[in-house]
Amino acid sequence: MTATTAQAPILRARNVHKAFGNNEVLKGIDMDIAPSEVVAILGPSGSGKSTLLRCINRLEEINKGFIEVDGEQIGYKLQGDRLVALSSGAIARQRSKMGMVFQSFNLFPHMTVLQNVIEAPVGVHGVKRREAIELATDLIAKVGLADKLNAYPRQLSGGQQQRVAIARALAVKPKILLFDEPTSALDPELVGEVLETMRGLAKQGLTMIVVTHEIGFAREAADRVIFMDGGHIVEQGKPEDILVNPQRERTREFLRRVL
Amino acid sequence: MVDVSSTQPLSRPEALPDRQSDDLRDVAGAHRPIPKGKVLLWVVVLLFAADFARAVATNDNFGWPVVAEFFFNTTVLEGLWVTIWLAVVSMILGVMLGLPLAIARMSNDPLAKSISGLFVWFFRGTPLLVQLILWYNLSFLFPQISLSIPFGPSLAAWNANDLITPITAAIIGLALNEAAYMAEIIRGGLLSVERGQRETAEAFGMKPMRALWRVVIPQAMRSIVPPSGNQFISMIKATSLVSVIAMADLLYSVQSIYNRNFEVIPLLMVAVIWYLLIVSVLSAIQSRIERYYARGDQQRVVFDAPETVTTQEEAPL
Ligand SMILES: Nc1ncnc2c1ncn2[C@@H]1O[C@H](COP(=O)(O)OP(=O)(O)O)[C@@H](O)[C@H]1O
Numbered sequence A: 001m002t003a004t005t006a007q008a009p010i011l012r013a014r015n016v017h018k019a020f021g022n023n024e025v026l027k028g029i030d031m032d033i034a035p036s037e038v039v040a041i042l043g044p045s046g047s048g049k050s051t052l053l054r055c056i057n058r059l060e061e062i063n064k065g066f067i068e069v070d071g072e073q074i075g076y077k078l079q080g081d082r083l084v085a086l087s088s089g090a091i092a093r094q095r096s097k098m099g100m101v102f103q104s105f106n107l108f109p110h111m112t113v114l115q116n117v118i119e120a121p122v123g124v125h126g127v128k129r130r131e132a133i134e135l136a137t138d139l140i141a142k143v144g145l146a147d148k149l150n151a152y153p154r155q156l157s158g159g160q161q162q163r164v165a166i167a168r169a170l171a172v173k174p175k176i177l178l179f180d181e182p183t184s185a186l187d188p189e190l191v192g193e194v195l196e197t198m199r200g201l202a203k204q205g206l207t208m209i210v211v212t213h214e215i216g217f218a219r220e221a222a223d224r225v226i227f228m229d230g231g232h233i234v235e236q237g238k239p240e241d242i243l244v245n246p247q248r249e250r251t252r253e254f255l256r257r258v259l
Numbered sequence B: 001m002v003d004v005s006s007t008q009p010l011s012r013p014e015a016l017p018d019r020q021s022d023d024l025r026d027v028a029g030a031h032r033p034i035p036k037g038k039v040l041l042w043v044v045v046l047l048f049a050a051d052f053a054r055a056v057a058t059n060d061n062f063g064w065p066v067v068a069e070f071f072f073n074t075t076v077l078e079g080l081w082v083t084i085w086l087a088v089v090s091m092i093l094g095v096m097l098g099l100p101l102a103i104a105r106m107s108n109d110p111l112a113k114s115i116s117g118l119f120v121w122f123f124r125g126t127p128l129l130v131q132l133i134l135w136y137n138l139s140f141l142f143p144q145i146s147l148s149i150p151f152g153p154s155l156a157a158w159n160a161n162d163l164i165t166p167i168t169a170a171i172i173g174l175a176l177n178e179a180a181y182m183a184e185i186i187r188g189g190l191l192s193v194e195r196g197q198r199e200t201a202e203a204f205g206m207k208p209m210r211a212l213w214r215v216v217i218p219q220a221m222r223s224i225v226p227p228s229g230n231q232f233i234s235m236i237k238a239t240s241l242v243s244v245i246a247m248a249d250l251l252y253s254v255q256s257i258y259n260r261n262f263e264v265i266p267l268l269m270v271a272v273i274w275y276l277l278i279v280s281v282l283s284a285i286q287s288r289i290e291r292y293y294a295r296g297d298q299q300r301v302v303f304d305a306p307e308t309v310t311t312q313e314e315a316p317l
């Protein structure tokens, strides 16, 4: 669970800028994530947290700087001393190394739970159907939904849907798992089951970046907390330091509001 | 002021602990009176319908014996067959062309966008009858049709008169017209799918075409199928226009018969009944397809959900 700084980072972001028209959303993000590290990103609404995650798997294109995952620059390739934009096929291949869990679950509604989970392994990673089904059945059981294999997403509660979404993200054996406020769309009594599943993953040594408003989760499960505001990383460090004894006024003010 | 307690005696506390009346209040045993107005309306409508059916059935002018005589006539059946395959082939070609047109129209590529827009604009904007006649008379506009490098030498050339027969003119005319309408129907369907679905598919590393095929289109089908059914039914009837270019479809066949025996109305009735039969079969097929694409929408928990977990979808029928 604890990250060793000696290892090469699995993700490197350098001076990442992103603007939508005139609206500058990310204003120079530097970030290293070590393998097996669990990072919680906190920050007020509109501070650019979702945009940062979406830039990491290239759902948004960045304007300046670079992002590297597993030693490969996202969206571009160095050819000699020329940086060349990748084709959509090559970008798809880079994305396939990451798993993403969305605030609104985004399960495929026309597929059953099992079909949702095997879709990417079979269709993108070329895993044999039989193996994919075996792994998927296992993962679905691990998130506690063994009896829902053949149910359609609309027949499940929000918490169940989000757990399926987590199983779906795990099924591609991702180098890094991205969570964008995975519990924000859930009824309060369903938040616990999803956080419990995520704590389990953190213990297993998965690399996770979790955007969340659940301070409790950040304190217990994260190795590091990053506080973002206005497109900057304002401060970061161990949960016990940042959450208990924040140095910056903006962090203190945010924590006062959410706690 | 009205004395409430005297006008509504049941609301007084002493009327409440009455066991028997509580049992009577159980809604499970409630009677539902049939609205008298509705019954009356039913009777009137059914009477009118029955009378109309009788008037049609007993009217000698419809010539029902003649209808029966010609219903399975070889010429009629041949015409029926032409109508069906012409509609099916044109529809298939229309969908095959309409899909890329819809995708092109939604793309960011300005050239693809405008070519698709221009196509839809022209083929929706002019009468099908005129298009058919133009295709049929293509040899008048372009006597020679040749395959060539743009502005360069010709690779192969054909005489337009050999290439354009009534059949090819009918297929090209109907298919291109159909493609324009299908492009718009498909585009509407694709737009109806939530944006997050495509993004999710791409976030998992699916290439754009795969995301479209596996995630977006199956969901778009819910809103594509009903207007397409409508469109196919229009197509069945639109095939009757090809009789102007001497294509022997159902209508043309019955016309050729009544031009000889002058039984105009009975033979038109033969055509009408056949058209209605085709359309009924189509509607039944359509509702099965609709049910198939609605499968993720059932709210009740289904444990009889298909055991098959194929990624390749099973055929809808
Ligand atoms: N696709 C987009 N187009 C234009 N503006 C966007 C888009 N996505 C996000 N934004 C803007 O970026 C800012 C940051 O958004 P977001 O990253 O979602 O913040 P957070 O997730 O921290 O709440 C907001 O001001 C939002 O309006």
Ligand SMILES: [Mg+2]
Pocket: A049, A050, A051, A181
């Ligand atoms: Mg957000």
